[in-house]
Amino acid sequence: MSKSRDKKKRYEDSSDSDSAEEARKKDLKERDEFANRLKQKDANRTRNIVAASEKKAYEEAAKRLKIEAEDRDKMVPMLRIHSRRKYLEKRKDDKLQELEADIQDDEFLFENDILTERERKERQHKKELLKLAQEHEKARELERVQRYHMPSDAGKSSEYVEVDELENMPQSEQKKWEKEQMASAVYSFGAKEKAKRDEYELLLANQIDFIQALKLPGSKDKEDKKPELTESERKKLDIQETKKSLPVFPFRDDLIQAVRDHQVLIIEGETGSGKTTQIPQYLHEAGFTDDNKKIGCTQPRRVAAMSVAARVAQEMNVKLGNEVGYAIRFEDCTSERTIIKYMTDGTLHREFLSEPDLQSYSVMIIDEAHERTLHTDILFGLVKDIARFRPNLKLLISSATLDAQKFSEFFDDAPIFRIPGRRFPVDIYYTKAPEANYVDACVVSVLQIHATQPLGDILVFLTGQEEIETCQELLQDRVRRLGSKLKELIILPVYANLPSDMQAKIFDPTPPGARKVVLATNIAETSLTIDNIIYVIDPGFAKQNHFNSRTGMESLIVVPVSKASANQRAGRAGRVAPGKCFRLYTLWSYKHELEDNTVPEIQRINLGNAVLMLKALGINNLMKFDFLDPPPRETMVLALEQLYALGAFNHRGELTALGRRMAEFPVDPMMAKMLLASDKYKCSEEAVSIAAMLSVNGAIFYRPKDKIIHADTARKNFNHVGGDHLTLLNVYNQWRDSDYSTQWCYENFIQYRSMKRARDVREQLVGLMQRVEIEMVSNVSEVDNIKKSIISGYFYHVARLSKSGSYKTVKQNQSVTIHPSSALFEDLPRWLLYHDLVYTTKEYMRVVMEIQSKWLLEAAPHYYKPKELEDSTNKKMPKTVGRSTRTD
DNA sequence: GAGCACTGC
Numbered sequence: 001m002s003k004s005r006d007k008k009k010r011y012e013d014s015s016d017s018d019s020a021e022e023a024r025k026k027d028l029k030e031r032d033e034f035a036n037r038l039k040q041k042d043a044n045r046t047r048n049i050v051a052a053s054e055k056k057a058y059e060e061a062a063k064r065l066k067i068e069a070e071d072r073d074k075m076v077p078m079l080r081i082h083s084r085r086k087y088l089e090k091r092k093d094d095k096l097q098e099l100e101a102d103i104q105d106d107e108f109l110f111e112n113d114i115l116t117e118r119e120r121k122e123r124q125h126k127k128e129l130l131k132l133a134q135e136h137e138k139a140r141e142l143e144r145v146q147r148y149h150m151p152s153d154a155g156k157s158s159e160y161v162e163v164d165e166l167e168n169m170p171q172s173e174q175k176k177w178e179k180e181q182m183a184s185a186v187y188s189f190g191a192k193e194k195a196k197r198d199e200y201e202l203l204l205a206n207q208i209d210f211i212q213a214l215k216l217p218g219s220k221d222k223e224d225k226k227p228e229l230t231e232s233e234r235k236k237l238d239i240q241e242t243k244k245s246l247p248v249f250p251f252r253d254d255l256i257q258a259v260r261d262h263q264v265l266i267i268e269g270e271t272g273s274g275k276t277t278q279i280p281q282y283l284h285e286a287g288f289t290d291d292n293k294k295i296g297c298t299q300p301r302r303v304a305a306m307s308v309a310a311r312v313a314q315e316m317n318v319k320l321g322n323e324v325g326y327a328i329r330f331e332d333c334t335s336e337r338t339i340i341k342y343m344t345d346g347t348l349h350r351e352f353l354s355e356p357d358l359q360s361y362s363v364m365i366i367d368e369a370h371e372r373t374l375h376t377d378i379l380f381g382l383v384k385d386i387a388r389f390r391p392n393l394k395l396l397i398s399s400a401t402l403d404a405q406k407f408s409e410f411f412d413d414a415p416i417f418r419i420p421g422r423r424f425p426v427d428i429y430y431t432k433a434p435e436a437n438y439v440d441a442c443v444v445s446v447l448q449i450h451a452t453q454p455l456g457d458i459l460v461f462l463t464g465q466e467e468i469e470t471c472q473e474l475l476q477d478r479v480r481r482l483g484s485k486l487k488e489l490i491i492l493p494v495y496a497n498l499p500s501d502m503q504a505k506i507f508d509p510t511p512p513g514a515r516k517v518v519l520a521t522n523i524a525e526t527s528l529t530i531d532n533i534i535y536v537i538d539p540g541f542a543k544q545n546h547f548n549s550r551t552g553m554e555s556l557i558v559v560p561v562s563k564a565s566a567n568q569r570a571g572r573a574g575r576v577a578p579g580k581c582f583r584l585y586t587l588w589s590y591k592h593e594l595e596d597n598t599v600p601e602i603q604r605i606n607l608g609n610a611v612l613m614l615k616a617l618g619i620n621n622l623m624k625f626d627f628l629d630p631p632p633r634e635t636m637v638l639a640l641e642q643l644y645a646l647g648a649f650n651h652r653g654e655l656t657a658l659g660r661r662m663a664e665f666p667v668d669p670m671m672a673k674m675l676l677a678s679d680k681y682k683c684s685e686e687a688v689s690i691a692a693m694l695s696v697n698g699a700i701f702y703r704p705k706d707k708i709i710h711a712d713t714a715r716k717n718f719n720h721v722g723g724d725h726l727t728l729l730n731v732y733n734q735w736r737d738s739d740y741s742t743q744w745c746y747e748n749f750i751q752y753r754s755m756k757r758a759r760d761v762r763e764q765l766v767g768l769m770q771r772v773e774i775e776m777v778s779n780v781s782e783v784d785n786i787k788k789s790i791i792s793g794y795f796y797h798v799a800r801l802s803k804s805g806s807y808k809t810v811k812q813n814q815s816v817t818i819h820p821s822s823a824l825f826e827d828l829p830r831w832l833l834y835h836d837l838v839y840t841t842k843e844y845m846r847v848v849m850e851i852q853s854k855w856l857l858e859a860a861p862h863y864y865k866p867k868e869l870e871d872s873t874n875k876k877m878p879k880t881v882g883r884s885t886r887t888d
Numbered sequence: 889g890a891g892c893a894c895t896g897c
Contacts, residue, residue: 374895
């Protein structure tokens with residue numbers, strides 16, 4: 001800690017002369033001039049993109065929604081059965097140790113600091129997490145697998161322990177319904193199990209307080225009366241009928257009035273209420289789009305923004321992209337005529353840079369606010385601020401039930417407007433004792449449901465690809481052994497990295513008499529909605545990314561889910577009919593061990609880019625920015641410190657001309673700096689390609705289990721002596737020379753989907769380079785120049801080989817290792833630049849390249865002092881290290 | 889000698 005204080009002092013010492021003051025003034029002037037030029041550009045830019053590129057946008061949207069690249073099918077990784085479990089086990093142990101160490105570090109390093117309430121809570125949360133995980137392990141060691149059983153016949157219902165809340169429940173109808181459900185469930189035990197039957201009990205908890213489905217008014221009569229309607233007329237009528245049948249419809253007039261009366265309104269509504277599609281239309285009909293103003297609505301996901309916009313355009317009988325449009329990254333499907341605009345939250349966040357007061361909007365709706373993405377969290381603070389000086393701007397914050405009160409308080413006690421949803425009740429079952437091994441428990445549960453419960457598809461939530469594949473294997477094996485005793489069971493995996501055509505299989509209708517089991521990651525919690533799911537199995541775990549601002553290291557840990565998340569999962573069973581959710585943990589765990597809500601993203605990630613953006617929007621004191629839940633102070637300090645070191649801020653904390661340019665790029669500040677520095681080194685084409693390749697996280701090289709040797713050989717052909725950055729450049733350039741061929745990717749074990757994405761990112765970056773007035777020039781042969789522009793951004797990420805033969809990061813003195821996938825894995829250059837640090841089995845540097853220490857002085861003279869970069873290992877390297885050092 | 893939950897600009 002004292003180290004960082006020294007650092008700060010040093011910055012100040014180096015910049016307090018008169019000439020520095022003048023330079024500062026000049027820089028600020030330049031910055032403002034640049035900002036003005038950008039404004040001018042934006043004003044001149046015609047917004048009528050649709051007219052020119054409507055067809056293209058349509059095609060692209062269709063393509064994106066459609067399944068991508070057929071030949072990815074061939075690249076599907078073969079099932080990785082062996083040693084997967086072992087690997088998982090090993091990693092879990094490591095993660096546990098890491099968490100433990102983290103807590104110890106915390107307590108040691110910050111022992112004497114006065115903790116804020118939040119910091120104290122965070123520490124407490126970590127401790128509880130560790131305790132939980134350890135207990136989970138203990139239960140496993142016991143190997144006494146106790147499983148819950150399916151509901152038996154009604155006569156035996158006294159066998160089930162009723163939970164207190166059930167008794168408190170006022171509606172006896174619920175109870176009655178429940179009994180009926182129990183009666184309909186038939187459970188038959190195997191002969192062997194029958195003896196044990198009495199040992200088991202099912203813990204039956206209360207029903208989630210879901211709102212009973214509203215009845216759809218029958219539209220059939222009316223149709224019969226008017227058989228002479230044309231197809232399109234009937235379609236129109238159907239749309240009107242559907243609109244009227246939505247739960248939000250009866251609230252139309254009250255809602256419009258409430259928006260008129262209040263500037264900020266919190267909309268509390270379950271999914272399926274129709275709020276996302278209807279509210280913007282109501283407000284449009286009520287005249288909120290007069291005077292050329294727009295209604296905006298943000299969504300956390302691209303697909304949602306696109307599909308909702310398409311739906312609303314259809315309902316309003318207009319062409320998508322005209323009156324109703326959407327804007328997402330790489331695609332702007334709006335025009336000057338657009339009055340209802342759907343967009344992703346990140347897009348609106350970016351839009352703030354060119355329109356900081358949202359002047360063109362009369363209403364802004366922030367939908368799905370309870371998901372608490374980084375972008376919505378920042379938008380909260382921004383729109384709250386704007387609302388103060390734009391009294392005619394209406395804000396609607398729409399959220400699921402639990403958070404509404406919190407949002408209301410944040411927005412100065414804004415009124416809450418409640419809209420019922422349309423969802424069927426879901427019975428929740430808990431296990432009596434903690435499950436020892438939840439993958440096994442999932443398999444057993446699936447089979448029990450399949451054997452005893454009425455038909456209906458099953459959704460199982462697991463943490464990742466590995467687990468899903470293990471579970472799939474186990475299930476297939478068991479089903480095969482049971483042979484024809486059971487009905488057909490179709491087992492389908494789904495996770496984000498699965499090729500889209502494989503993903504699409506989960507949407508195929510289940511054949512009559514069969515049952516579908518979908519093994520999914522969190523992707524099925526919000527992003528994908530699968531129809532006909534009646535049963536949900538929830539082990540209660542998920543993977544979560546954590547950023548440690550002290551070490552700058554990221555790690556992915558399996559953690560218990562939150563109550564909100566568990567309820568969201570359960571809700572997936574009640575979309576088409578009453579459902580059942582089997583939780584593989586106890587009611588006690590649910591009540592006492594699960595957090596109410598998932599830790600918001602803003603508290604878990606590196607904030608470099610977010611901080612730069614806010615600064616570019618003129619928010620000067622970020623420590624006082626109005627966050628709904630503020631990020632950890634340390635993360636904030638690290639971000640500010642890095643931005644200062646990069647030259648985005650001057651010593652007074654003001655945004656510099658460089659910083660203003662950096663903010664234009666939707667990338668990490670270090671990468672933005674690298675891109676801007678490429679101008680000086682005349683290699684902007686190369687820098688942009690490298691940046692694009694780095695932006696698709698590590699999913700470039702394809703390495704199927706059965707073709708490891710081929711894949712590795714193919715990969716080595718791309719290796720560049722200069723390091724992994726240049727290897728990536730090689731891959732991109734060769735792909736480009738192949739005319740972006742899919743066949744080329746297949747032959748070279750490269751993932752086509754990732755390359756396509758890199759190309760999209762690259763195109764966008766090139767556009768932005770032109771926007772910040774940088775010429776695109778290519779200079780592939782000048783490798784040192786390319787490296788120098790990378791160093792200009794990433795000088796913070798440097799490690800040096802120590803005497804002991806291991807690497808230490810220069811600033812944090814953290815022990816790190818070259819990742820085995822690196823081209824330099826067997827090489828041990830004295831100075832290394834790494835792209836990122838990730839903790840998996842060890843502390844790894846991913847994507848590294850060799851550098852010369854004198855380049856560091858050139859790139860960041862304010863940051864490194866010559867003394868710091870003296871080689872303490874000037875003599876020969878220890879023999880054990882082997883060949884080394886081509887440095888300096 | 890390796891492991892990528894999920895979004896998004």
